[in-house]
Amino acid sequence: MLIALADCHNSDTGRCDPGNAYLADVARCTKCSVINAIEELEELGYLSAKKSNGRRTNYDLFLQVTGAMI
Structure with missing residues (x-):
């Protein structure tokens, strides 16, 4: 889900x-699974999820890439 x-x-x-x-649809799971994830x-x-009056939620992602595997 994070991806x-x-x-x-x-x-x-x-x-x-x-x-x-x-x-x-993208994660091939149910909406309930999305909410739980x-x-x-x-x-x-x-x-961080910011919900606004029944509209779509805006997400702030806190990700750090520290290295890559090849």
Whole structure:
């Protein structure tokens, strides 16, 4: 789920606001699984979810790349 969210991040605007249906389709899971995964990622400190009046949630991602495997 974190990869799906990171793929939706717009580096120009800083926005990351995909819908749960889109995330479920990309991750090939249910909307309930999306919600559970996002809650867990939020608890682990990888993201912050900003919900606004029934509209799409905007996510702030807190990722650090420390190295790459080849």
